[in-house]
Amino acid sequence: MSYLHDAYVWVNDPDNWRGDHGVPSLLLEHLRITAVSVVAAGVVALPIGVLLGHVRRGGPATVALTNLTRAVPVLAVLTILATTPVGFGDRASEFALALFAAPLLLANAYVGMRGVDPELVEASRGMGMSEGQLLLRVELPIALPLLAAGIRTAVVQVIATATIAALVGGGGLGVLINEGLSTQRYGETVAGGFLVALLAVVAELALAGVQRWVTPKGLAGAR
Amino acid sequence: MASSAPNPWFDWGYVRDNRQDILSALEHHVTLTVETVVIATLVALPLAVLARRRRWLRGPLLGVAGVLYTIPSLAFFAVLAPWSGIGARTVLIGLVVYALLILIRNTLVGLDGVPDDVREAARGLGYGPVRMLLQVELPVALPAVLTGIRLATVSTVALVTVGVVVGYGGLGQLILRGFNNNFYRAEIFTNSLLCVLLALVLDLLLLGASRLLTPWARGRA
Numbered sequence: 001m002s003y004l005h006d007a008y009v010w011v012n013d014p015d016n017w018r019g020d021h022g023v024p025s026l027l028l029e030h031l032r033i034t035a036v037s038v039v040a041a042g043v044v045a046l047p048i049g050v051l052l053g054h055v056r057r058g059g060p061a062t063v064a065l066t067n068l069t070r071a072v073p074v075l076a077v078l079t080i081l082a083t084t085p086v087g088f089g090d091r092a093s094e095f096a097l098a099l100f101a102a103p104l105l106l107a108n109a110y111v112g113m114r115g116v117d118p119e120l121v122e123a124s125r126g127m128g129m130s131e132g133q134l135l136l137r138v139e140l141p142i143a144l145p146l147l148a149a150g151i152r153t154a155v156v157q158v159i160a161t162a163t164i165a166a167l168v169g170g171g172g173l174g175v176l177i178n179e180g181l182s183t184q185r186y187g188e189t190v191a192g193g194f195l196v197a198l199l200a201v202v203a204e205l206a207l208a209g210v211q212r213w214v215t216p217k218g219l220a221g222a223r
Numbered sequence: 224m225a226s227s228a229p230n231p232w233f234d235w236g237y238v239r240d241n242r243q244d245i246l247s248a249l250e251h252h253v254t255l256t257v258e259t260v261v262i263a264t265l266v267a268l269p270l271a272v273l274a275r276r277r278r279w280l281r282g283p284l285l286g287v288a289g290v291l292y293t294i295p296s297l298a299f300f301a302v303l304a305p306w307s308g309i310g311a312r313t314v315l316i317g318l319v320v321y322a323l324l325i326l327i328r329n330t331l332v333g334l335d336g337v338p339d340d341v342r343e344a345a346r347g348l349g350y351g352p353v354r355m356l357l358q359v360e361l362p363v364a365l366p367a368v369l370t371g372i373r374l375a376t377v378s379t380v381a382l383v384t385v386g387v388v389v390g391y392g393g394l395g396q397l398i399l400r401g402f403n404n405n406f407y408r409a410e411i412f413t414n415s416l417l418c419v420l421l422a423l424v425l426d427l428l429l430l431g432a433s434r435l436l437t438p439w440a441r442g443r444a
Contacts, residue, residue, distance in 0.1 A: 003305040003306070067377065067426075068419075068423075070374070070377045070378050070381060070422075071377045071378075071380060071381055071418070071419050071422030071423065071426075072381060072415075072418075072419055073380075073381040073382075073383075073384040073385075073395065073398070073415065073418050074381075075384045075385060075387065075392075075395055075398055075399070076384065076395075076398050076411070076414075076415030076418060076419075077415075079398050079399065079401065079402040079411045079415070080411055080412060080415060082402060082406060083230075083406040083408045083411060156293050159295070160293065160294070160295035160296065160298075161295065161296075162295075163295045163297040163298055164296075164297050164385060166297075167297075167387070167388065167399065168399075168402055174295075174297060177297055177298055177301045177388075178388070180301070181301055181304070181388060181389075186304070186305040189301045189302065189304070189305070190301070190302050190305065192298065192301070193294075193295075193297075193298035193299070193301045193302035194298075194302070196294075196295050196297075196298045197293070197294040197295065197298055197299075200293040200294060200295060201290060201293055201294075204293050
């Protein structure tokens, strides 16, 4: 249990909370990397997923793409990027994490849109809705819970995966884990691990709250 | 490691000179993956069956597995390392935990999908709880269970690489070595590619196995 004690001591050392290398600045860096990569992935992947779901095409390709990306280790993408002009550091982390998050967002957007009852779509068209109206007023609100679930999974997984960036010179809370391991001061490693885990769980709870808040009233309880 | 001037993405020379290293890393990778999936399946199946029988267990079980899943793999390996040592055991424990959620969730979905009238009919034929489970429920749930095993296998192959942090990352070991070796591209790229190929091969093998095991599901999925 002495590592837990070491971790406790480490967390309570004010020196570890100051400066560029302190917990707050690493935490901020971690959040910034997460935000940039999820937003970048979302800007590209969500419209594509929504559109494919709307026209109800490309299902097998979407599924195959998401399954294939599961097999690509983020560590590999990060190291490969380091040998290209992208280099390493935060920019490379964001790029690699966006690549990692995009298929998750794409798949959930597609599945959500595709899951809208075809009879409902038929009925809306019958009522004279234009494609745009159908998309914005019927399909998107119904698909929203799954879209939100996709974003939630992506954020949590990116927070978790961002730690790996530290192995190849990136920043964020992973730095603590890595540093503790390489100097065999496991207290720091354990503290870093707990901080990241805590961040992931807090993010998950916060996003679950947001999801409940944005779900249309009539659909509450549907998922 | 000689870094030849052009430092190409792929180099047969690298593969030839380092055949031993590559093969042993691959072997570690396969062993860890197979052990993980087998152990996780042996733990997840009974848990899922139990959660199906005892409704109140379901929430806590999925909840705990879900929270464990949100913990970053690197953090998990790192936090485990001081206790379970630097080595394969630490990686194995971590990987099993990650595979559990996928497997429990899929098995539950499969068991939930057994139609009530099928159960009713089996009960009418005099099936007891054990026969019901083995001859009716599990076979019907099998496609969902197998899908879970495929997902777990593929993501385990990718996660093994993170084990590099405690010295047991299989191919990840060589990927990171290439990074530390002045960005030796051929080493990084060859081993990354091997990772993806390994995942694809295992996935195809499992797909084949699941087609053989569930002939009735063919043509539907």
